[in-house]
Amino acid sequence: MRRAVSIFGATGSIGQNTVDLLRRQGGAGAYDVKVLSGARNVALLAEQARELQADLVVTADETRLADLRAALQGSGIAAAAGAQALREAAEIPVDWAMSAIVGAAGLAPTLAMARAAKTLALANKESLVCAGELLQATCAENGCRLLPVDSEHSAIFQALQGGDGAISRILLTASGGPFRDWTREQMQGATLAQAVAHPNWDMGQRISIDSATMFNKALEVIEARQLFGDTRIEVIVHPQSIIHSMVEFADGAILAQLGAPDMRGAIGFALNWPERQDLPVERLDFAALSRLDFHAPDEGRFPALRLAKQVLAAGGLSGAVFNGAKEAALDRFIAGDIGFLDMAALVEKTLESLHVEASSASSLDGLAAVLDMDARAREIGMAWSA
């Protein structure tokens, strides 16, 4: 019997790689594709849907529905658009769902997937950062297995597969991004093009900039806390991105997961778990690699890491504030409105402004409370001035 699957965020970097793996593992012959969702790139979305013989295609952008319908002409594939349609599509029961929508926009569909999917492959880290308790509770109530797709969290999950839970420390590796060795002065003048040029990973624009600020790593620290509990989490800069993360156990032994920097590793692991299948990922050649480097992260140049610790300490909805402010900062940097280092200053100020309310709230109050906190953080972030 074909496995029922859906991909939300199918046209992004994670989504395209997921489609690639489905194709290589038998495509429509092996998978009963229920839903593919995307945003503005409806041409690609329609092409994916035709190839995988999807039942339903949803674009988040209502202005693109007519073009999507036109692109699907004659295929018999249903099309829909908008946030409400997206949530409803995410409620369709499947064996496996990929949540790869970027940003807090993925929150509502991801919670819907947690109710409707047997296994939820989670690339949308914002769901855990903004509403970790709510998402975990929703998964638990509905018997949904949550599998992380971030390469770091997939690495930790893999290292813990045979473990007894006696973790003493999580070591989250970070490439350090394109500005790893830049001075603070150089970083202040960093352009959008420079921030987008990630040395190791081929990713979308927003996550690439988040790598340059290390906001991405900061989100991952919060994500790791939500996934793996109240354990010590350390960030270590490892420029080559070969060790994807590590777990230290009570006896001092460390298990690390390594691989080529290729998202298909983590996606394929989540797709095939608990089995492992051959993946189109380069095999490591240690003699050719020659060396792996490590150094401590510099919280002076990368304040996002320091802010992540504040968020963990504050708890409650601080993650939603952190992420909302970060998205506002990102929008403003991309728009050319603020400088590179201003992004962290904006987020820090927003966290201060909402500290009392955020730390006393909880995502278990419901999605509306989370989205409200997110909106307030964005508003403060958009109004911030240096």
Add this chain to the structure above:
Amino acid sequence: MRRAVSIFGATGSIGQNTVDLLRRQGGAGAYDVKVLSGARNVALLAEQARELQADLVVTADETRLADLRAALQGSGIAAAAGAQALREAAEIPVDWAMSAIVGAAGLAPTLAMARAAKTLALANKESLVCAGELLQATCAENGCRLLPVDSEHSAIFQALQGGDGAISRILLTASGGPFRDWTREQMQGATLAQAVAHPNWDMGQRISIDSATMFNKALEVIEARQLFGDTRIEVIVHPQSIIHSMVEFADGAILAQLGAPDMRGAIGFALNWPERQDLPVERLDFAALSRLDFHAPDEGRFPALRLAKQVLAAGGLSGAVFNGAKEAALDRFIAGDIGFLDMAALVEKTLESLHVEASSASSLDGLAAVLDMDARAREIGMAWSA
């Protein structure tokens, strides 16, 4: 209830570390120590026995029995000596037995432990190299769980704990020993003192020399085949000995076990398995480590690695020939009778001499056949001249 344990080879490097861990984990209050065995160092053996309140102490060296008895005076601890006493002591049922006798002398007691212990912690790699099939069959027949204590094989075992068995490759790390960067000409003139000075691990004399020739790694390649089946095994030189070994799975993902180069890591893992307990082992600091290096091994300067492949290809009792010849070579190098590089030449010649008989035999023919092949290899090795 106290756990019944025995340690064979208690006064060697592995044995002393095992005693140290028993002491730290409650000593005689937590463990019902049945047997401690050693060889010439009966003073230490008696001291260990008194502290751990052992029932029986055995020295392999019959000439030391009187001294052992004297050292145990008034303790009420029984003493015995010789190979026969050692085998009988190894037949005493225990929950956990450590086999840490060095060399092929450990073969008979290890097989006895496999019949009498619920868990066999195996540091005596020669048992697997010379008689892997026989040892595995004996364990299987008697419901004995075999846990490797070599840091490399412990690492692989740990990496496989959560696995589904779809291994594509084992990457056995090697420090490269003290002569890692020496030329062949320098190695030809290497002295005993130089060969014993291992850069990372604090080990006994014989295994330190085996590290310098990489015969130790060659034995480990054969050991890995016996423990983990017919998988591709590659040796990669990693001077810092932080990554203790790695496993690559079908999907290209690699799980590695890392830790400080301290044998108590692997011993403690085997002692506490399937749980993990705090161990007196240094925790890794990656920023301080700064880098991990790798390069391909040079089979020209380290022919032992090439010979290991021949042994795997030939099968049968080739491992026994390999080990017996290696022990003869080691004896002769320690005695100042042959040069450093002569050791590999001697082993290669011996493997050639016994190739036909060894490859058509099997350790399942019984211990006598193994010991006979071992003796013949030693004889040829002792008679070899350059």
